[in-house]
Amino acid sequence: METKLQASRAIQRRATKVDEKSIREIERHREPLVFTGGIEHWPARSKWTFSWLRDRHGHVVVPVEWLRYHRAEHGGVERVGKVEQMPLRDYLDALVRDDGGLDGGYLIGRDLLVLLPELRGDTLFPEVQLSERLTERLFFMGPRGAFTQLHFDRALNLHAMIAGRKRWQLYGPDKSQLLRPARYESTWSVMSEYDLAPDGGQPEYVPGGIQPDYDFVLEAGEVVYVPYGWWHRVETLAPSIATNFWWWSWPLLVEHGPGLFGTVAKNAVLTRIKRYERNNVGRRYRNGDMRS
Numbered sequence: 001m002e003t004k005l006q007a008s009r010a011i012q013r014r015a016t017k018v019d020e021k022s023i024r025e026i027e028r029h030r031e032p033l034v035f036t037g038g039i040e041h042w043p044a045r046s047k048w049t050f051s052w053l054r055d056r057h058g059h060v061v062v063p064v065e066w067l068r069y070h071r072a073e074h075g076g077v078e079r080v081g082k083v084e085q086m087p088l089r090d091y092l093d094a095l096v097r098d099d100g101g102l103d104g105g106y107l108i109g110r111d112l113l114v115l116l117p118e119l120r121g122d123t124l125f126p127e128v129q130l131s132e133r134l135t136e137r138l139f140f141m142g143p144r145g146a147f148t149q150l151h152f153d154r155a156l157n158l159h160a161m162i163a164g165r166k167r168w169q170l171y172g173p174d175k176s177q178l179l180r181p182a183r184y185e186s187t188w189s190v191m192s193e194y195d196l197a198p199d200g201g202q203p204e205y206v207p208g209g210i211q212p213d214y215d216f217v218l219e220a221g222e223v224v225y226v227p228y229g230w231w232h233r234v235e236t237l238a239p240s241i242a243t244n245f246w247w248w249s250w251p252l253l254v255e256h257g258p259g260l261f262g263t264v265a266k267n268a269v270l271t272r273i274k275r276y277e278r279n280n281v282g283r284r285y286r287n288g289d290m291r292s
């Protein structure tokens with residue numbers, strides 16, 4: 001099949017600042033893009049070092065994930081592995097040692113931004129969201145080998161690398177059927193059946209033998225813009241800190257409205273329930289070996 005033989009293209013890189021004007025402009029192009037040097041003015045770029053987080057917030061207890069999306073026995077998708085609560089200090093010590101001891105254990109989700117809401121003020125994402133309450137932001141901190149399986153998000157996405165480096169593989173929406181969207185109940189993400197564990201879900205594996213349209217390394221200080229419907233899988237190459245911002249534009253809601261309605265409504269309700277904020281450290285998963 002022709003798509004399997006295609007080589008990846010070079011991602012476009014722009015030195016433009018990440019602001020409302022540049023984002024509104026690229027939203028129209030629908031191609032992924034990397035902003036280089038567009039977040040140097042963010043407080044997070046100078047503040048969020050591993051040592052600052054350890055000294056300032058080391059006592060905070062955080063959930064670290066060793067989880068993979070698996071093909072469930074009776075169809076659909078389930079998460080398998082374990083989650084451990086540990087002081088941020090212990091996690092950071094292991095992260096900085098960078099000796100493989102964390103085995104890919106990932107601090108990923110909204111947890112740190114919920115536990116330490118003041119961190120939100122250190123990032124300056126552009127004011128493009130329809131409403132703060134309808135959008136979502138995540139925090140990512142992980143060792144070499146932390147890995148996110150192939151999926152696309154039901155939103156526009158800016159992912160900012162504060163420290164470290166990650167390999168990104170992106171597939172365009174034209175490959176959606178080829179990548180086999182899996183049946184999975186999630187507010188935001190659609191997983192690819194091809195990258196489900198135990199056979200998929202390894203960084204070196206090529207899902208379905210299909211080469212990505214873009215395959216590149218995102219460096220500290222860079223931001224990738226992922227348009228709606230672009231599939232992505234992400235491998236951490238060096239101890240990293242990153243944060244992202246999902247949002248919807250009016251044109252996106254007009255175009256994908258019916259498909260997005262459930263996601264928008266669910267998120268609006270969840271962010272209004274304070275208890276959800278407090279309980280969000282919990283995750284649904286099955287205890288087991290994440291890789292087998």
Ligand SMILES: O=C(O)CCC(=O)C(=O)O
Nearest residue numbers: 140147148157159234244
């Ligand atoms: O960095 C990662 O591990 C995953 C990032 C991602 O999937 C996203 O920003 O949507």
